[in-house]
Amino acid sequence: MNRNQLYWLLQILGWGSIALVQIALASLSPTGIAPVQIWALIVLAQFNLGATHFLRFIVKRYNWFKLKIPQLLFQSILAMLALSFVNIGAQILINLAFGTLNPEEDFQILVILANLFIAFLFYVMWFLLYFLFHFLDNYNTSLKYEAKINQIRLNHLKSQLNPHFIFNALNSVRALVDEDPTKAKNAITRISNILRFSLMMDKKQTIDFEDELNTVKDYLMLESIRFEERLKVIYRIEDEAFSYKIPPMMLQTIVENAIKHGISNLVKGGIIEIKCREGLEDDLYIQVKNSGHLAVPPSLKPTADGGHGLSNTVQRLKLIYGDRASFRIFNSENEFVITEIKIPKQRVTLEQ
Template identity: 85%
Template sequence: MNRISLYWLLQILGWGGIAFVQIFFVSLSDRGITSVQTWAFIAISVFYLLSTHFLRFIVKKYDWFKLSISQLLFQSVLAMLALSFVNIVVQFLINGSFGILDPNEDFDVLLILANLFLAFLFYAMWFLLYFLFHFLDNYNTTLRYEAKINQIRLNHLKSQLNPHFIFNALNSVRALVDEDPDKAKGAITRISNILRFSLMMDKKQTIEFEDELNTVKDYLTLESIRFEERLQVEYNVEDEAFNYKIPPMMLQTIVENAIKHGISNLVKGGLIEIKCREGLEDDLYIQVKNSGHLATPPSLKAKADGGHGLSNTVQRLRLIYGEKASFRIFNSGNQYVITEIKIPKQRVTFES
């Protein structure tokens, strides 16, 4: 069950349960309860449901979760008082429309104050449960993210330190030692940069886009030594992209995938183009275009062995940004494959 379905289920069960309890206790009185009174209680519960849903909309729209505790308490009390007064007016209207309004009894000051307090109590309970659920869900998401980022970190270290990668890199450097010592020193520096960046990634949720791009450039420079003329690299990065933060090693993973499944399989090699631009709604679009062709779309579902790669990228995007981020990979004609990520420019739900 997703969060929206769970929310509506709890709303209906909660306010429906309150209506049932009220109807039950009134029915135990000496006068009993009529069918008209029953429908009046149900109508009031429906208003509670709609008014709290409207309150949820206000909380989400103006992002009350980012407020300080004092600001949150102040605005919450004001909102609950306002809704409580509106609730009293609605009760009068509902009782009047059902023909059960008694001016001598319903307009009694003590009864109005009691109903006002009861309405405030119900809204306070809703507020408490809603924010408690949010923070517990946020804490659970944080735990899942921490577990996932640890797994990603270990998997990436494993992929960066795998014998095949080290073998190719060192062979490329060895070939340059006699031919071009300065270039060999530069290659060693780039290997060091990549390994150091991997070790320093730790549990960081997001990093500066520039830091990620620099690591990718180091990686592609090393691959250019191995592939020589078979690898062409182009960068088309707008200045606005450097104002964003992205999950660490996300762009690196996509580029590695493009090399492994694209360039490596082509006798003549091909092109890797990295394109980054800002969208109309302050979103960062990252595209990695590589020579090759997808015969079948890759599986983006989580692997049973927890393997890293594109599926891991999709999971991280979902954990950090929810539905506000997107991932897709598709053929561009018959010669190129494009991998595209959309990342929103905003604070993420939780901090590392």
Template identity: 75%
Template sequence: MNRVKLYWILQIFGWGAFAFINIFFAYLSEGTAPVQPWAFVVWAAFYLISTHFLRFIVKYYEWFKLPLPKLVALAILATLGMSFVNMVAQILINVAFNTLNPEEDFKILVILANLFVSFIFYALWVLVYFLFQFLDNYNTSLKYEARINEIRLNHLKSQLNPHFIFNALNSVRALVDEDPAKAKTAITRISNMLRFSLMMDKNQTINFEDELNTVKDYLSLESIRFEERLKVVYQIEDEAYTYQVPPMMLQTIVENGVKHGISNLVKGGIIEIKCKEGLNEELYMQVKNTGRLYEAPNLKVKGEQGHGLSNTVERLKLIYGENATFRIFNSGTEHVVTEIKIPKRINSSKKNNT
């Protein structure tokens, strides 16, 4: 079930139950005015609105990114503040429904009791909501760690694929006598890629420049194998270097274009990489390669191509939620375009928090 839908179901059910219980006990007592039940309904509605407002504040100011002591302090202050406001709201509601008893309702003990009860209800709501968020974040972290481990293994498998190593070593061997300096450079690039694969840690994102360097190493090696059949064009704006990107994301897209596009064409083709900043502080990445996309781009196809793209989409979803976009499509009859947009930073809404 959608988290937002679940949130509203629990909110309405919970505060609805609060109103029902109060009405039930009010009818059991003597002297209940006919209009009094609606006072409890309005009171429950106030609880619902005020707790929803607190949720908005928590999400807007990203409280869950704060240190735990500061988060607890803010939660307590917010609960106390809402309790005072709720106490005033109770008085106003009683006045509106003509259920106010000045002799009783304005006694110090009654006011303190109402304040304490309001604090308890708000504290319970905060406890449940915060506990849900912490459990949800923990669950998402576990899912991400499992996915990143799977991606690391898949990438190592791809890089250590016998065909890849065979082609790379053959390319280097051909250069040993012809151009020893170039052969050394090729060996260095192979070493860089393997080292990056082995040392890729569990960080959700890395510097864009590090990712781009891996892409350049990979394309430089492929250029040795394909020679004039592979043309590479980079259009990278300076602003792109200020972003963080998921590791191996751009490299996977480029590798997909080479393996399933360029390598299948006798005349080869072009790999064009564009990276720029969008209007709303988002990184726009586009990889355009010669080729044709024959499979439906639903990312559920079998095989290495579908596996790599589906992993990319899943990682984007885990890290950015609905704030990142991915699409792959044919451009004309000779090119395939893959586009990715990611925000400047990861925020609390990436998990569709309730």
């Protein structure tokens, strides 16, 4: 059950329970409760559900979760008072529609004030429970993200700093020292950039797309030294892509996967094409196309041999963006493998 389904379940159970309690209390009176009064209370519960859902829309639309406490309290009290007055009007209209209105009693000042206080109390309880659930859920999700990002960092450092990677990189540089010193120095700079970026990567959920792309370029430059003519790299990056933020090491992980499982297995090598474009709904589409073929669909779960890249990518997208991001990997024309990620623009705040 996702958060949206849970929200509606709690809404229906909450306001439904209040309606049942009101019906039970009314039935205890000497005159009992008429069927028409039961329907009036059910309609009132539906109104309260709709009213609180509208309040939730306002809270999310104007991002009340980021307000300072004094401003949040002020706006919340005003909103609940306004809903309470609307609730009084709704009660009168509902009773009028069902023929249960008693003008001599329902229009007394004390009765109106009592109904106003009860409505305000109900809305305060709803508001407190909603915000409490939101903050507890965000706290729990943040803990999950922290655990996952630590795992990502460790796995990436392992892949970047393992002896095999260092051995290949240094051997490539050593071969250039005599024949092309300038290129060797450039390669050493690229290695330094990658290691510095890996070691200095903090726990931010997202970083500038340009920073991630620069690291990928450094990595592919080193791999070009190792593969020589067997590797061709193509960049098709739209300018709009640089206005986005993406999870750190995400593009790097996909490119490493393309090298390891695609290019490395081909005698003649192949191409790596990185394409980034903006979609129609302010989404960033990142495609990594590499020569090769998927014999079987790749596992998106961590494997016993340490294969964490794709599974971590999928889980991080889910944790940060929920259902607004997507990941897929598929064959194209039996000659290429395409990995595609969709990332929404900037909106990484987890919502209830």
